[in-house]
Amino acid sequence: MARVRGFGELEANIMDRLWNRDPETDATVRDIFDQLSVERHIAYTTVMSTMDNLHGKGWLSRERDGKAYRYRPTMTREQHSARLMLEALSGGGRSEAVLSHFVAQIDAAESADLRAALRRLARKSSRK
Known part of the structure; x- marks a missing residue:
């Protein structure tokens, strides 16, 4: 499993498992x-304290369910990734240069996805 930026190894593993669940559960x-x-060999209390730390x-977020808590992510994996991209864009020097380097590194399918997302956003903002 790739480590998710912004999380420790166990935090990333837990978030990955929560993100892979049905968003409604x-x-x-x-x-x-x-x-x-x-x-892996891991203690229940280690998982409990890590999830408490993530909370x-x-x-x-969490809700009490009897003696236990039920947890769910406060944002989707995609929202988390977008936040990381925004942080990189705002803290990485000149935005235009950062974007140019980013676009130069993505493949054709990712480029098509980016263009489609920009078209959807343009249509959405023109309706306002």
Whole structure:
């Protein structure tokens, strides 16, 4: 699994598992622990404290369900990626140069996706 920027290794693994779930479902610590423990030796309390930390950092929301909490991400994986891209754009020097280097590195399919997204946004803003 690739490490998700902005998260530690276990945080990234937990966020990845939550993002891979149906967006309408949430998960308990037990749900995530059961998945992780198949792949690695890990303590339940480690998963619990990591999910609590992610909640404290604003990455997860939670609701009490009996004695446990049910967690869900506060943003989608795509929203998180967009936030990282915006941070890179605003902190990476001249925006035009950063965008030029970015566009030069994407493949044809990604370029087509970018053009389609820009067209959708242009249509959306012209309707306002």
